[in-house]
Amino acid sequence: MxxxxxxxxxxxxxxxxxxxxxxxxxxxxxxxxxxxxxxxxxxxxxxxxxxxxxxxxxxxxxxxxxxxxxxxxxxxxxxxxxxxxxxxxxxxxxxxxxxxxxxxxxxxxxxxxxxxxxxxxxxxxxxxxxxxxxxxxHSTSQTPEGALHRVESFIEHLKQHDWSGMIADCLPGGGITLSRVSGYKTLPFPDLIEQLKRILSQRGDLVEELHDVEIKVLGNLALAWTPFTVSLEAEINMDTNDNSPVPAGRSPQLNPPVIQISGDVIHELAESVQRDVDMMDID
The missing domain is CATH 3.10.450.50 (Nuclear Transport Factor 2; Chain: A,)
Structure with missing residues (x-):
């Protein structure tokens, strides 16, 4: 802060x-x-x-x-x-x-x-x-732990590919704003989850780890600042690595490989993962 x-x-x-x-x-x-x-x-x-x-x-x-x-x-x-x-x-x-x-x-x-x-x-x-x-x-009965539980629930449902659970964690009618190199994009929560489904079906499993979380609660409102690291676990074979060509004469070193992608808030998750992975070659 x-x-x-x-x-x-x-x-x-x-x-x-x-x-x-x-x-x-x-x-x-x-x-x-x-x-x-x-x-x-x-x-x-x-x-x-x-x-x-x-x-x-x-x-x-x-x-x-x-x-x-x-x-x-x-x-x-x-x-x-x-x-x-x-x-x-x-x-x-x-x-x-x-x-x-x-x-x-x-x-x-x-x-x-x-x-x-x-x-x-x-x-x-x-x-x-x-x-x-x-x-x-300031006399609210709501707690930071309660707000964090909802964030962690969303991440766990993502890990388990529990799309209905992810929807249940989101406020109906709400959405997110994604920061992109070319500008910004807004998505309703159902569209975000559909995009994540498509990415994971093509790219493998995501593991998201939060760190240095800060949560402040006022009344029925909570602000959660949740820096994170996302790991994408991709499938691998002798010729291709998550659809990325392996250079001739070289073989993959990790089985399965893990791509580390740094972000800062969960709003960045959907498109940044796809964009960054598309730009990467894995040794």
Whole structure:
């Protein structure tokens, strides 16, 4: 976790400051519009694209009993946002309060996925949880261990090729944003899993190991920063190695070979494995 203020934090804070304010312009300059956003408020879970998130969040404020057509609404960021970063991705966890006519009516927490693009840092995913006050965010019964269990369950189901189990670990209607050399790509979770099925049917088995995991929980929201290493165990024969030609006069050294591919978050998994393996020759 980075203690210094990261440039991506300015983008996240600018977006949150306008997110729940009816009179504020929508900050489309801060987001990747087709990426996914989630807001949890009371028993309601809203899942939409980031482009559609602003109108949904404003609807929550306008439904508050204290809101009137001429009300003044502010979203104020609380001190102490936390930032994690690796290369062109970052994650930010922050708290905020929503104030209507000078009275705090909701406390919120937001987890932001950030991606550095040619246009600068952009928001590539949001999860937000709202409570009647920020104090209630800190009195949650949820634990980091519970959030980590869900991540580990997803990885174990991947290892076992349990595709229905992987789907069960994902929020229905949600998805991911993948960082690519040529840009970014968004995928609903079912499409991600179909892509993984195709890759593994062609390439062999994946073994994913997490390390230096950090998890922060606020209310019903958890941010999991999960650096990982992926090993791809490929089939081998005398002439070819996972469809990669073996140079004449040389024989494979590993049986089975293991390709080490470094990544940083599970969102990178699907296409990065296929891209990197395609570029590799295995001795």
């Amino acid at each position: 980075n203690a210094e203020k990261h440039p991506a934090q300015d983008v996240a804070e600018a977006y949150v400051s306008s997110l729940f304010v009816p009179a504020a312009p929508i900050r489309l300059d801060c987001i990747l519009p087709s990426s996914f956003g989630v807001i949890q408020h009371q028993s309601q879970v809203i899942i939409t694209t980031l482009e559609g998130l602003a109108s949904k969040s404003i609807g929550i404020v306008e439904a508050m009993p204290s809101y009137k057509n001429n009300s003044t609404v502010e979203t104020v960021i609380k001190p102490g946002p936390m930032t994690w970063m690796y290369d062109d991705i970052a994650a930010i966890l922050l708290e905020f309060v929503i104030i209507i006519d000078g009275e705090e009516v909701l406390g919120g927490a937001g987890a932001f996925g950030m991606l550095k693009t040619d246009s600068g840092w952009m928001i590539s995913g949001i999860e937000s949880a709202l409570q009647p006050s920020t104090q209630e965010l």
